[in-house]
Amino acid sequence: MRLLSKTGRRARAALLLAVLGGFVLGPGALPAHSAAAASGGTEKTGGGQWKFSREISVPETAPYYELYLDEAVYRSAAEDLRDLRIQDSTGAPVPYYRESGAETVEEHSAVYSTALIHKAVKETDTLLDYQIKPLAEHVDIQGNRLVFELPAESFLKHVEVWGGYDGQAWELLGTGDLYATSGLSEDSITLERSYKFSYYRLVVKNNPEGLEFPGLTLVDSSREWSTAAFMRQKTPQTEITQVKNRTEMVISNTDRLRIGKVMLGSTGNFLRRYELYDGDGVKIPVTGSGELYWLDFKDTRISRTEIQPVMPVTADSLRVVIYNLDDAPISITDLKIEYLVDRLVFAGGEKTPYALLYGNALASAPQYDIINFKDRISGEQLVTAALGQEAPVPVTAAEPTGTSWWLQGRWGFNAIIIAVSLLLILIVARKLGRTR
Structure with a gap:
């Protein structure tokens, strides 16, 4: 016992x-998975830590907000922006969806044919009236660019464009130049916005020779107008050098902005061919004829000093090569770029202020239900929010290293x-x- x-x-x-x-x-x-479950579920991120935080200020309470990104976000976030997160004041994730101005750059146009229905002469001016043919019955006509059939001879004319609903009362919409000279031409007038007029009048100023503009095409282009809210401008860091008979401009884009246009300021008469390359020497296709020109006449100026890639470019640098042949280099007085930013749309709530987190290379892109309601939300009145100063996110303690890791x-x-x-x-x- x-x-x-x-x-x-x-x-x-x-x-x-x-x-x-x-x-x-x-x-x-x-x-490890048991410990994680004990600590509560968290949003799937793919690991890593966020480096930067920006307070999001809202001017008023609203169902939905829009937030446009700036250069600092593109500089430090993942290239595809997969690491963007919005949090409320409690640290809880706020669902959002992203709209990219670059996605709407592709041309989407409606083209209307017309008929010349009236021609008149008023002193030295010629008046030409055109009637627009609708695409379908009971469908509104809408257009923002007029493309004219030009005379065969060389010319340069100042013109006025008027619009009307009935061909009797007219509203002045704008002025411009139409020309075909020195191998250059301009056959269109772009309006400030889209109009729904059924009639357009072209007034050709000082046209004693009676030049004919027999055809007109009305175009409704979504290219410029749908991206206007996403456009920004800045003066980038640029290095200009002369290499033999070429002018080379290297434009820095370390912030990886989506560059949609390079705008040059210059003086003096010139006509030059140019090419556009990225930092690796790959040629980038551009719109237009690939020529830059500035021609001063007695009472008008013909110019095209903008370089526009077919699609926005995010290369870390751009190189513009201007071929001068035997002429002196052109005088470049200014250079700006136009770039496209992204917009985040998120739902409002009581737990303000909000914060934007970014700078996590290991984060995976979030998936929120809000994207399914995008079409409905786009019809809502969005209130614009603003980003505050960038602040570093405190680094959390790393997991123990060495031999203790396997114990967990x-x-x-x-x-x-x-x-x-x-x-x-x-x-x-x-x-x-x-x-x-």
């Missing part, structure tokens, strides 16, 4: 030692339990053997 009593006490002691061993190991010995895994936990169990069994067995 005494032997059994001692054995029982030793067994109970072994069991108690095993339990105490489990407490000593603590929660750090639990499998499933295999480490199992190995410790087995080792402790074997040790206790061995101790008990030896004690029992001595008792006998």
Whole structure:
């Protein structure tokens, strides 16, 4: 009986030692996925830490807000912006969807044919009236650019464009120049916005020779108007050098902005061919004829000093090569770029202020339900929010390194339990053997 009593006490002691061993190991010995579940679910990020935070200020309470990104975000965020996160004042994620101005740059046009219905001469001016043919019955006519059929001879004319609903009352829409000279031509007038007029009048100023403009095409282009809110301008860092008979301009784009246009300021008469390359020397296709020109006449100026890639470019640098042949280099007085930004649309709430986080190369792109309601939200009145100053996010403590990491895994936990169990069994067995 005494032997059994001692054995029982030793067994109970072994069991108690095993339990105490489990407490000593603590929660750090639990499998990693169990510890994560105990701490509560978090948004899937793919790992890593965010480097920067910007407060988002809102002027008023609204169901939905729009937030346009700026250069600092593009400079530090992931190139595809997958690491953008919006949080409310409690740190909870705020769902959003992103709209890119670059996605709407592709031309989408409706083209209307017309008929010349009236021609008149008023002193030295020629008046030409055109009627627009609708695309379908009971469908509104809408256009923002007029493209004219030009005379065969060389000319340059100042013109006025008028619009009307009935061909009787007219509204002045704008002025411009139409010309075909020195191998250059301009056959269109772009209006300030889209109009729904059924009639257009072209007034050709000072046209005693009676030049004819027999055809007109009305175009409704979404290219310029749909991207207007996404457009920004800046003066970039630029290096200009003269290499033999070429002028080379290297434009820095370290912020990886989506450059849609390069605008040059210059003086003097010139006509030059140019090419556009990225930083790796790959040629970038451009719209137009690939020529820059500035021609001053007695009472007018013909110019085209803008370089527009077919699609926005995010290369870290652009190189413009202007071929001067035997002429002196052109005088460049100014250079600006026009670039496109992205917009975040997110739902409003009471937990303000909001914050934008970015700068996490390991983050994965979030997936929110709000994208499914994009079409409905686009019809809402969006209130514009603003970004505050950029601030670094405090770095959280890293996980222990060295040999302790394996203790927190499933295999480490199992190995410790087995080792402790074997040790206790061995101790008990030896004690029992001595008792006998």
